[in-house]
Amino acid sequence: MLCNRAKKQFKAKQPDYSPNAEEKVVRTLQLAPNNQVQSGSVIHSQTVSRSPKIQNQNQNLAGATTTSDEKAEIVENKTDTGMDNLPWIKNSDKREKKKITIANVECSVLLFYVFFVNKNIKNSKKKWQREPTFSMEKQVANVEPLTTPKGLIACVENYVYLCDVNSQKGRKFVEHTSYVSSAQITTDGRFLVSGSYDHLLYIWNLQSRMILYRLQGHSDFVNSVDVSSGCERIVSASDDRTVGVWDIAQGKQIHCLKGHYNSTTDARFRKGQFNEIVSSSYDNTVRLWDLRVGTKEVKTLRHLDGVTGVDFSPVTNTVASSCFDKIVHVWDLASTNEEVNLLKGHTEKVMKARFSSDGLLVVSASFDTTVRLWDVEGEFSLQILKGHSKRVNSAVFSADDMCVWSCSDDCTVRLWTRKKLIDPL
Template sequence: VGPGAEEGEARRGCPGGVSPVGSSRREVPGAEGRPRAAAGRPVDEEVSSDSEPESPSLGRRRREAAEEEVDETPQEKKLRLAKLYLEQLRQYGESRPALGAGAPAGRPPLLPQLEQKGRLQRLVAKDVQPPDPTSIRVLRGHQLPVTCLVISPDDRFIFSASKDGSLIKWEVESGKRLCVVPGGKKGTEERHMGHASHVLCMAISSDGKYLATGDRNKLIMIWDTVTCKRLHIFTGHRDAVSGLSFRKGTHQLYSASHDRCVKVWNVAENAYVETLFGHQDVVTGLDSLSRECCVTAGGRDGTVRLWKIPEESQLVFYGHQGSIDCIQLINEEHMVSGADDGSVALWGLTKKKPLALARQAHGMQDAQGLQQPYWISAVAALRNSDLLATGSHSASVKLWKCGEGFRKLEPLWDIPLVGFVNSLKFSAAGDFLVAGIGQEHRLGRWWRVKEAKNSICIIPLKQRAAAPSSEAPDSS
């Protein structure tokens, strides 16, 4: 399908190349009953006619403050806010721990705003030491290739799934299997409470309450993360479910499928919300953060798409030459993707072409007498930082540094791992990286690495002690 394939579907008059999402939206239950605040006044504020009048001195101070604000030029206001932000950063930097020591108790008021705008960047990549291969822990439990994994928000547990249909909960500290849900035969999902086909994707809610898994049998299963008991099954996709992501801070779930569509669900209510259409080939990956939108990789249609749910619109991005197999958001404004043409791309959500593109990121392989690039089968980003990881079947995982403004990809270290790297995840604190390894690719059996072990690998990440990590606003 050529790059202009979906242009014919775009609604006439849509500005900026935004094509409509062909779906109707449902109203959120209970929204009509919510009180609306008057402009500039909180909903719960009560105004009484018996309120005491303010004192003359208080009124004078307020008038003086208002006069000072009026006299302030735009340039002076920018300078004042910049000084305020730098002072907050200085105080925050003195109180925050080193990489891997967990998050500090408090954050400066401006930091959440910058994070929401995608402007907060933790500069940690330059201080990451080359991982020691002997420190890598290997956890065995799945009989067939590991296809996907997630880490609990508190970094204490890992959930993984496999082509054998099994689901395992691991304890990070001890490496023990805390819970195993075995795979079953097709048609036995109701009886044995597990998957009966390849599990291709999973996601965990940001509060750690729900786990979602998707399989080749078109099913999405919702689990209790504490007990590993299945809570619900979502049906509706017409082909394999290949991507899942919870919207941060909510129980809204996005799912992607080989049926070329994206669906939205409300897990807390066990409810279907809507379906989004646009991709011209199977959707192979999906991710989201706190905004009401998600990004998807469109396989061989050659596009990455940003779906804006409330606006019922989508933005289309072009850059890879092959099938785009994996994608992850770095922050609210930037993302990374990988394709079977061997390239890794950095994107800004305001530009339709990559900000940076690393071709042949994992080198070349000899395939049936032909030189081909190693496929990129997994990407990961340490959220709101400049540190990335990519996986292939090139016998290594690579760590990367994002250059200033996300306009450059600089290779850092190679971590030896034999087999297909089908999933990669950084811990929230950034002190370890987890890789899901298999003898085969997550989505097929084009090659088989016989010497590989179907396993979970925990890779410790250490930072140079002499240079504590810093946070800075992104200049892009």
């Protein structure tokens, strides 16, 4: 009995939190005088006074006069929960909202990577596949494409080898007395131009395989040769720190461009032009020349390490350079003359970088035994082509961009074919 009585007394002392308590407050306020509320007067019942939240609000009414509008506002305030104005409740809500926002951002980034980036990387790996390997007798220094879809020019020791995969025919051009570093065929298909460590450039007749001209002018190794798209001129880079410009019809040197203070590693014409030239050197620079304004460079692009190769984009006003710093640098020549992208991924020196014919892709060859494909505007390599066992000296797209040729010190030339131009996401 005592226990039950104690329970009843305990329940009687508990505040009334029921909705009826708030209704009783409203009724009591309506019974109060319209003009004022007496100071210290108690206008609520004992049941209402047990509710702490209403009791705190009613303390503010002591000694205050109320109009009819203010009385309405008081009535509305009685129906509030009384918890919204607590500072720790507000801060906790802000923290919860901040956590939810951060979680949503992290989730969005994760979903973007899973459904777009990761899927694109996986799809890009399906674009290229390795074809049978072409074994050469000795190390292969350089490769260049022929006009046929699967034709190539390979520089092997002291000779130039031309072959076509479809016809399975090959031709050798043997005459140089030293290492052949570079070779190209004119766009009209009439002549073959080769450069060698014997300091000479040869112009060959493709049909008769006879040498038309022996071009003398360099005093050291010839590292690269390029032919203008109109078949008018040849440009060459040499260890004698100069860039040579040669006239094909006359078979003689017409310009000697000086400015580099170390070995010149590569030189290329802009597509459709024979007056605009870009060259690279171990002096950590890429230099641009315009023969219409003279034989002095018009722009200099500075690197932090030796530059091994360079190429003009056939479409846009950009240049790609390969460097000892393991990076392919992409430069904008139109306005800023600054790097617009750095293609990072190789783990050793990058020896060559070449654009595709549409200017959207770059292929690079490196001493890390890999060939990489890049989106010019991307940050990561689209695909890593593995197969060579020694350093890769050169890589280039075929004439139709459906194949990639690569050559290495492992005495092989590898062909990589493209399965699809676009893979659906």
